[in-house]
Amino acid sequence: MTELKPFRIGPIEIDFPVALAPLAGYSDHAFRSICRQQGAAYCTTEMVLDRCATVRRGQQAILLSRGPDEHPLAVQIIGTEAATMAGAARFLAGEGFDVIDLNFACPVNKALRRRRGGYLMQEPAQVVAIVEAVANAVDIPVTLKVRQRFADDDSEDAFWRIARGAKKAGAAGIIVHGRSVEQKYRGSADWNFIGRVKAEFSGTNDWTVMGSGDVLTARAALAMLVETGVDAVCAARGAIGNPWLFRQARDLAAGRPPHVPDLTEQRRMILQHMDLAVDLYGPDKAPRIMRKFGIKYARMHPTPKAVRMAFVAVRTPADWQAVLDRYYGESV
Numbered sequence: 001m002t003e004l005k006p007f008r009i010g011p012i013e014i015d016f017p018v019a020l021a022p023l024a025g026y027s028d029h030a031f032r033s034i035c036r037q038q039g040a041a042y043c044t045t046e047m048v049l050d051r052c053a054t055v056r057r058g059q060q061a062i063l064l065s066r067g068p069d070e071h072p073l074a075v076q077i078i079g080t081e082a083a084t085m086a087g088a089a090r091f092l093a094g095e096g097f098d099v100i101d102l103n104f105a106c107p108v109n110k111a112l113r114r115r116r117g118g119y120l121m122q123e124p125a126q127v128v129a130i131v132e133a134v135a136n137a138v139d140i141p142v143t144l145k146v147r148q149r150f151a152d153d154d155s156e157d158a159f160w161r162i163a164r165g166a167k168k169a170g171a172a173g174i175i176v177h178g179r180s181v182e183q184k185y186r187g188s189a190d191w192n193f194i195g196r197v198k199a200e201f202s203g204t205n206d207w208t209v210m211g212s213g214d215v216l217t218a219r220a221a222l223a224m225l226v227e228t229g230v231d232a233v234c235a236a237r238g239a240i241g242n243p244w245l246f247r248q249a250r251d252l253a254a255g256r257p258p259h260v261p262d263l264t265e266q267r268r269m270i271l272q273h274m275d276l277a278v279d280l281y282g283p284d285k286a287p288r289i290m291r292k293f294g295i296k297y298a299r300m301h302p303t304p305k306a307v308r309m310a311f312v313a314v315r316t317p318a319d320w321q322a323v324l325d326r327y328y329g330e331s332v
C-alpha cells in the first residue's frame, strides 16, 4: 500500500494524483470520458492553437468539446505571442474550463518552425512574459508544461529561469517532462531531474509540481510519485489502449491487486469508446480516429497481432462491431 495524497492546482482540489496528460489526436472528449470513468480525476485537452481558440466550428469545435460535468478539466494552449495567448486564455476561461495549461514542450517540427511549444525553451524570457500575460488575463489557475532542456547538450539553465520566472509571474504549477525537446519521445525520461524540481520548490504550498515521462503503467505512476515526491503524475502513452491504468493505480495505492479487465470488459469498453467517438465525430470520421486506439487496445488481447490487423482494416462502426464479435466474443 502506498498512501497517496490528493493534490491541488490553485484552489482546485483533485482527489487522486494520477492524471491524464494532454495527447494530440487522443485526449478528446470521448477518451477523457473513458479515462475519468476509470478513475482519472484530472484531465487535459490536447493542445489548441491560440489563434484558433475562439473558433467554434468544424475540427476546432470537436477539439474543445467537453461534457457538462467534466471537471476539473484543463485546456492546453500553444502559441508564441503573449497577447494572443492571453486572449485565447481569457476566451477559454469564459467557456468554463477549470485550468489553463500552456505548452512549451511540443517537439513536433511544425511547432518548432513556427516558434511554438518546445522552441520557446530557448527563449525563457518570452515564456515568462507569456505566463505573466495569461495569468493576468484570467482568474483560473494557469500551469505550464515544460521539458528539461531544448538540446540534449544544453544546460538546465533555461528550465530554471522558466520555472522560477513562471512561479513569480503567477502560475499555479508546472508539469515537467523529463526529456529534452530534441529527444522528442526517445530514450528514457529523467526522473531524477523531476525529483530535483520538486525538491527545489518543496517549501512552497502554492506551487504544484507534476511529472511526466515514462508513466507507462500503473506501477510506474506510483513509482514516479514515490521516487520523485511530485504532487501528481501524468499518464500519456500508457493510457492509450489501457484506460484501466487509473483504476489500477488506485488499486495499487489501496493495497489491492490491480484490476485486470477480462475480454468481456475489454469488449464493453472498446464498444463504448467507439459509441462516444461516433457521437463526437460522426460515423464517417470516427472509425479513422478509433483505428489508432484499436491498435493499442489489441495489446491486451491474447492474439494481439491478428486483432491489431483487424482494427487497422476497420472502415465503419459496423466493421468495428464485427471485429469485437470475432475476437472478443459475441454480445449476449
Ligand SMILES: Cc1cc2nc3c(=O)[nH]c(=O)nc-3n(C[C@H](O)[C@H](O)[C@H](O)COP(=O)(O)O)c2cc1C
Pocket (backbone or CB within 6 Å): 021, 022, 023, 024, 025, 026, 045, 046, 047, 076, 103, 105, 106, 145, 177, 185, 189, 212, 213, 214, 215, 216, 234, 235, 236, 237, 238
Ligand atoms: C501522440 C502524442 C501526443 C501528444 N500530445 C501532446 C499535447 O498535445 N500537449 C502536450 O503537452 N504533450 C503532448 N504529448 C506529450 C505527453 O503529454 C507526455 O508528456 C509524453 O508522452 C511523455 O509521457 P509518456 O512517456 O508517459 O508517454 C503527446 C505525446 C504523444 C505520444
